[in-house]
Amino acid sequence: MKQPIMVGLLGLGTVGGGTLRILQNRVEDIAQRLGRPVQVKKVLVRNLQKPRPVVVDPALLTDNPADILEDPEISIVVELMGGIHPALDYIKSALKAGKNVVTANKDLMAVHGRELFELADAKELDLEFEASVAGGIPIIRPLKVCLTANRIEELKGIINGTTNFILTKMTQEGSDFGEVLKEAQALGYAEADPTADVEGLDAARKLAILASIAFNSRITLNDVYVEGITKVTARDIQYARQMGYTIKLLGIAKEIEGKVEARVHPAMIPDCHPLAAVNDAFNAIFVKGDAVGETMFYGRGAGDMPTGSAVVGDIIDVARNIINGHTGRISCTCYHQKPVRPIGEIVCKYFLRLVVTEKPGVLASIAGVFGDQGVSIQTLIQQETIGDSAEIVLVTHPVQEDNLQKALNILSDMPIVERVGSVIRVERG
Amino acid sequence: MKQPIMVGLLGLGTVGGGTLRILQNRVEDIAQRLGRPVQVKKVLVRNLQKPRPVVVDPALLTDNPADILEDPEISIVVELMGGIHPALDYIKSALKAGKNVVTANKDLMAVHGRELFELADAKELDLEFEASVAGGIPIIRPLKVCLTANRIEELKGIINGTTNFILTKMTQEGSDFGEVLKEAQALGYAEADPTADVEGLDAARKLAILASIAFNSRITLNDVYVEGITKVTARDIQYARQMGYTIKLLGIAKEIEGKVEARVHPAMIPDCHPLAAVNDAFNAIFVKGDAVGETMFYGRGAGDMPTGSAVVGDIIDVARNIINGHTGRISCTCYHQKPVRPIGEIVCKYFLRLVVTEKPGVLASIAGVFGDQGVSIQTLIQQETIGDSAEIVLVTHPVQEDNLQKALNILSDMPIVERVGSVIRVERG
Structure with a gap:
């Protein structure tokens, strides 16, 4: 059998435990699939003595990140610590050292995706993150x-x-x-x-x-x-x-x-x-x-084994790319720069629940405010008296959020409106 | 802009039409994604005069397969004719000529998958077939x-x-x-x-x-x-x-x-x-x-555009592999040979609807036959008289199919059983 692809894990919590367990359970299948085994060489943990949810050779554990980030034998670094620090620095170091990276870190990818991809692209390395969204679901x-x-x-x-x-x-x-x-x-x-x-x-x-x-x-x-x-x-x-x-x-x-x-x-x-x-x-x-x-x-979308499934799927994919000498084949796909629409500009229907003072003409006053702001009522679902108050429940026609919010602000200041109970957007499907 | 990746389509029916339309609509996006355009050079049709559901330059059409299979400029052959013949021969010729293949042909892949993969593997070519199952759904x-x-x-x-x-x-x-x-x-x-x-x-x-x-x-x-x-x-x-x-x-x-x-x-x-x-x-x-x-x-799971979505997804993937010089990266994944369990050996629950002669003791006789064959009844849902007959509806406990079939054969031969109305397997979920 050929030389194994060496992996270093950063973190051995819930997802780290699941990942390690899957890699252990599937040693033979992975080797068969790739024609070369994948082996975990080191696992970074904070506390070497802490009991682990998975059987792990104590010799694999280290509390020194350099044992992974500076080991030339390790070609895939798998970051499963979560949070921004020190995960960000570790991933950057790994990429700078020419190591491919698999991560489950949504915090990091949602904020620092671009700079990480720039580092990966410059060295034609893989940066995979299937596990960062929706756990085991391929998306x-x-x-x-x-x-x-x-x-x-x-x-x-x-x-x-x-x-x-x-x-x-x-x-x-x-x-x-x-x-x-x-x-x-x-x-x-x-x-x-x-x-x-x-x-x-x-x-x-x-x-x-x-x-x-x-x-x-x-x-x-x-x-x-x-x-x-x-x-x-x-x-x-x-x-x-x-x-x-x-x-x-x-x-x-x-x-x-x-x-x-x-x-x-x-x-x-x-x-x-x-x-x-x-x-x-x-x-x-x-x-x-x-x-x-x-x-x-x-x-x-969560859990040690489902998320581990996505992490190990990425590890196998990266290992295949290493074996065939084509890491970095799919990098950042953000080749456009599209403006973001602010929430005030979105258009949708709204479900509203208003608590108002029970007296004649209240509905007319409210409908008047809506009308002034271009909000039109699609369905008046309920107008129920509760003690001295009345609850008005309605769904609007599609309207721009800014207009709806203006109307709600005006309503909130009106003495007859005790409170705006609920504002829930209604999606068409 | 660099030289386009040249594609030849075999077939311009429903899926061919959808594929061509998507390739036309997405020319710019595909070029941006890959850094190189993808261009349809020829489309094989049976009848050059037939009206088409998609706008197509008549110069692209040909009724001679060699115009695609023997054109050294074409590096991806997309087979959308369906059926075994002549699709099988065309795909083999394409692979032998060093062309990558994308196909939506389930008939072919379900029967001739192995030999096609052997040809593709020998030349390190891609053979992709996402569209052959469940249309546009990535599976x-x-x-x-x-x-x-x-x-x-x-x-x-x-x-x-x-x-x-x-x-x-x-x-x-x-x-x-x-x-x-x-x-x-x-x-x-x-x-x-x-x-x-x-x-x-x-x-x-x-x-x-x-x-x-x-x-x-x-x-x-x-x-x-x-x-x-x-x-x-x-x-x-x-x-x-x-x-x-x-x-x-x-x-x-x-x-x-x-x-x-x-x-x-x-x-x-x-x-x-x-x-x-x-x-x-x-x-x-x-x-x-x-x-x-x-x-x-x-x-x-079907339709011109959903199936075309899967076909064009494959074309883009193959084109990326061509550009980066690593076609054939994922080939046949059947690295095991597992025996197939015959239907007689499966174990499941069965819903049964029997029409029997209405007279005392019928249910007991039927239950006796089931018991002899090791079929036990989980729920007797209905025993209803319809004229001179009665309908007995029941669900069995999990049982091996062979035993169930033996019991049904014996029942069919009994004078009190008019017919076995329905036998439907019940899946646990």
């Missing part, structure tokens, strides 16, 4: 290779398992956000500090990566409008169901008239849309191309 | 590249749009097969001679291709057990719904204890399974791997 390579015949029109994804688990439970049980969050934390589906998930930040990072590939134009985290699910109530979900809609936290990216919009927020989608049936911690990415039409990619 | 490359970290446990696909359209209509409208077939033919969803679709042969070809890749072992059309949908009745669908199941024509491939089983037949799947919601002419392939868990790939 980066399908977008970068399989769907290249298409002008991608839109991409809509359920790309955060925690929030999908919470919204699914809220929908099935009629419970409110706070309760279900506690349940999700107890089950390990949500972290002790759930901010990055429930506020939509995690999904926004993944959307930035997907949108950059889909539209061949660099979209970074700052370009993505973000709104989490903490304000979604059981009542909103109930109204949505009544209308034949499901509420999901969606990452949405579209190209319209040369501008790219990228936004993460709770949205109502029709029950018949394939994304509406994606439940629990599952992820799915719906992609619409001008030639292929509607496609969807579904699976587990 | 070949995800299996060949993205999911390689996994031992694939099973693959279940809705891979024929015509039958899925028919079964969806039958389910939604409660109609019988014959009626809906006529409707499908009128709408262009079924051909005048619908045999290949409704008898499951088209799906079997695609399943042979998918199973070969998923299990890294050559499975040909002859290895696939095939049963069509012509015997599925509105009544079966009604019973399925009552039990919380949906009837779909599935292509199922599994590896159990080193043997591969591959079968196409109508099956009941639980309504909560992601495949149950795949309706109309849509296709989807559900893949379960030991690391990634459950994944699904969904989209349009």
Whole structure:
């Protein structure tokens, strides 16, 4: 058997453990597939003594990054530490030292993708990151290779398992956000500090990566409008169901008239849309191309083994490129520079729930404000009296976000409007 | 701009037309992506005078295959004629002449895959066939590249749009097969001679291709057990719904204890399974791997533009390989030879509908025959009198197919059994 391809792992947490376990389980298959084995030479950990979720020869462990980054035998560095620092520096060092890189790091790719690709391209190295979005679901390579015949029109994804688990439970049980969050934390589906998930930040990072590939134009985290699910109530979900809609936290990216919009927020989608049936911690990415039409990619978006599946898939691909002497064959695909459409300029329908003082003429006053701002009401769903107040629930016709927000600002200042209860975008499907 | 990569198309029917249209529409994007344009130099057609669904310079058309197969400038031959002859000879000639090949031909790949790959490998040429299965849905490359970290446990696909359209209509409208077939033919969803679709042969070809890749072992059309949908009745669908199941024509491939089983037949799947919601002419392939868990790939399985999307995706990939001098990087992945499990050895649950003479003790006699053959009844769903007859509807526990068939043969010969109405396999999900 020929010399093995040597791999160095940075990090041995959840994903690192899954990756190492798969590489161990599949030693023979990988060797057969490539005609050459892939071997883990070193694993960087912070604490050499810490117990590990996977059987690992202690001789493989090191707490010195130079043992990987400066070892000339190692040709693939696999970064699974997460976060920006020190991962960014380690990846840069690896690329500068002529090593190919596989990473699962969405934080990094969503912000520093361009500079990393520049380094990789300069040395014709591979930089692969399938695991950074939607765990085990193949989506980066399908977008970068399989769907290249298409002008991608839109991409809509359920790309955060925690929030999908919470919204699914809220929908099935009629419970409110706070309760279900506690349940999700107890089950390990949500972290002790759930901010990055429930506020939509995690999904926004993944959307930035997907949108950059889909539209061949660099979209970074700052370009993505973000709104989490903490304000979604059981009542909103109930109204949505009544209308034949499901509420999901969606990452949405579209190209319209040369501008790219990228936004993460709770949205109502029709029950018949394939994304509406994606439940629990599952992820799915719906992609619409001008030639292929509607496609969807579904699976587990997190977890040691699913994410490890994507990491090891990349390692095998990079190893093949090393063996055949053609690393760097597909590099950055952002060969356009398209302007980003600010959230104020997007056009969509809105579901609104307003709590107002119960007295004659209130609806007329509200409708007047909407009319002045060019917001027209498509359906008045409910006008219900609750004590001295009334709840007005409606869906608008498609309108520009700026106009809607102006109307809501004016309404908020009106004495008859007690509060704007909910504002949820309605996606056509 | 550098010299274009020259392409020759064999065939300008539905898929050929879609492919040519996409190549025309995306000229600039493809050139930008690859740094070099892709140009169609010749298109082989049978009849030069026939009107075409796409605008094409008459100078491109030829009825002489040598104009493509012997033109040294053409480096990619795209075969979109379908059928075995003369497509097989043309592809062989192209490979022998050192040309890379892209094909959408499932008939060919399901039977002659091995010999074509041997030719391609000998010359380090690309042979790509993403469009041969499930039209525009990326599935070949995800299996060949993205999911390689996994031992694939099973693959279940809705891979024929015509039958899925028919079964969806039958389910939604409660109609019988014959009626809906006529409707499908009128709408262009079924051909005048619908045999290949409704008898499951088209799906079997695609399943042979998918199973070969998923299990890294050559499975040909002859290895696939095939049963069509012509015997599925509105009544079966009604019973399925009552039990919380949906009837779909599935292509199922599994590896159990080193043997591969591959079968196409109508099956009941639980309504909560992601495949149950795949309706109309849509296709989807559900893949379960030991690391990634459950994944699904969904989209349009036919049509000029979706299939053209897959063809042009392959052309771009091959062109990239030509430009970088590394064609043939991923060749045949059937590096194992796994035995095929005959249909008699498979184990599953069965839905049975028997029409028997209405008299005391009938159920006991039938249960006795089942018991003797090791078939145990999980649920007796219905025992209904219709005139002098009774309909007995039941679901068995998992049992080996041979035993079930033995029991049914004995039952068929019993005077009290008027007929075995339906035998439909029930998939766990």
